[in-house]
Amino acid sequence: MTTISTDHLSPVWSHLTTIQPVRGHGIYLYDADGKRYIDFTSGIGVTNTGHCHPHVVNAIQEQAANLIQGQINVVISPSAIELSNLLNEVTPPHIDSFFFSNSGAEATEGAVKLARAATKRPNVIVFQGSFHGRTAQTMAMTTSKTIYRAGYQPLPAGVFVAPFPYSYYYGWDGDTTSAYCLEQFELLLKSQTAPFETAAVVIEPVLGEGGYVPAPTRFLRELHALCRKHDILFIADEVQSGFGRTGKLFCFEHAGITPDIIIMAKGLGSGMPISCVGASHELMSRWPVGSHGGTYGGGALAAAAAVATIQVMRDEDLPGNAEEQGEHLVLGLKRLQSKFSVLGDVRGRGLMIGCEFTRNGQPDASAASAVQKACLERHLLLLTCGTYGNVIRWIPPLVVNEAQIDEALHIFGEALAVVEGQSVVA
Ligand SMILES: Cc1ncc(COP(=O)(O)O)c(C=O)c1O
Known part of the structure; x- marks a missing residue:
């Protein structure tokens, strides 16, 4: 992996990944080696028009x-x-x-x-x-x-x-x-x-x-x-x-x-x-x-x-697309929720959707973070949130299309299966 030393960046910043992207396009980020990442963080809700519209x-x-x-x-x-x-x-x-x-x-x-x-x-x-x-x-x-x-x-x-x-x-x-x-x-x-x-x-x-x-x-x-x-x-x-x-x-x-x-x-x-x-x-x-x-x-x-x-x-009626794709995403997440009991709640509006991880009615931050990590290994970037750190947030760029959401859902399903020790893949 081609990376540059970060020794002189203040350690006060927390980092989700060590990816060093050199290019962004739509929902994707690319590193210097051309590796592609699906950015469903939108730079924490910033790139609503997609990277570099x-x-x-x-x-x-x-x-x-x-x-x-x-x-x-x-x-x-x-x-x-x-x-x-x-x-x-x-x-x-x-x-x-x-x-x-x-x-x-x-x-x-x-x-x-x-x-x-x-x-x-x-x-x-x-x-x-x-x-x-x-x-x-x-x-x-x-x-x-x-x-x-x-x-x-x-x-x-x-x-x-x-x-x-x-x-x-x-x-x-x-x-x-x-x-x-x-x-x-x-x-x-x-x-x-x-x-x-x-x-x-x-x-x-x-x-x-x-x-x-x-x-x-x-x-x-x-x-x-x-x-x-x-x-x-x-x-x-x-x-x-x-x-x-x-x-x-x-x-x-x-x-x-x-x-x-x-x-x-x-x-x-x-x-x-x-x-x-x-x-x-x-x-x-x-x-x-x-x-x-x-x-x-x-x-x-x-x-x-x-x-x-x-x-x-x-x-481009991006609010309209957020509504449409959000409905599609929620349906897919609810399907996964019916298979994986750790998904306690799926909620949101448009493309601002949270999946709350719970076990026996208690917040399960370790499951949320393990699923997030397994998604990252499959090049899907997702953020967590919540006071207990047990919510995965879905916040893709609003230019996202149905096929891209399906790809992300597939990765998320795989990650849930790995973390839950199941062989089921959505
Ligand atoms: C609802 C809300 N208000 C305020 C802020 C602060 O914004 P900034 O980080 O640009 O100072 C954020 C940042 O995440 C936010 O989500």
Whole structure:
């Protein structure tokens, strides 16, 4: 295997593999020896248009040849303006003002600053198992695993954690779980953070790093109504669930609700670092000028990549393909679930699907990681997630087709058979 020494890369990064790809195309990565890997991680939910989509590559090349930065406090690049106009078209009508930054954590920090500045209230409510990033503010909002927080206390105050409607964890149906979690949310408002001091709730419509758990529609609607009742801003963290991933451009659309603030990143730039806070102009106008910003946000190159990404999403109906292929993938996974008892739960929306591994009703992280490893040996890259590390997440590029999903399912079936010590192959 042709590899280059990694001695001078910081050891703080965890690595799923030691693969050193030199090329990416669609759902595939290739190393220097031409070995092909099926990338069903999408670079953690980033390459929704596939690796190196020609339209995105052309846009980047053209923009790079003309203007790379165009610092937004100094000048305003046409591609940043074009991106804001395009986002205005594809987001709900009242979301008509957009702030750009570089990462999901940065956009989350921005959204919380905006909510605090606009409401003059200090606190935010997040949900158990959420992942919002690794900066100080977002660490304080992240409860998916202690690894993201341990050793960094004290973290910023004013963050309160409500239970997430994780039906499989509670062992209840969606309605019972929703009712319990809404009751706990109201209890939090009575006992820990009063509405008049609560600026916003921040929720992932599908819990990502916390285990790929879609929030039931009933829960999102009633939570949204409670926010309205108490003038608390509803912030949707669509960093992972956005840009077509769940079968709609944004996941909150499934519930028919409209957030006050949308946090976007990952799939927005097809791999170029760009994130965004979207809100109404009225709300954004309450954010004191100059109190937030950054050197690179709204730079011309990343904005051009994002414009091209949204065009591809629309022209190729990638949300539609995510819905169609997601249904096919879930059917295949459910077939495997009927053969392998270790697959406790198969759930998701579109192409954001989680397989939770359990044995005797308990999380089985070792089975999830053994299956992940056996898939990797067969050149299928899959990530795990979940507080207990026992969920395999299916998050392929949204350009994936049925034959490619079938190939991945076949590998997954083989891996399950090997790990379970069975000879059955799906
Ligand atoms: C839902 C969600 N929010 C925020 C983030 C943080 O994004 P970033 O890693 O770009 O800072 C992530 C990253 O995985 C995420 O999944």
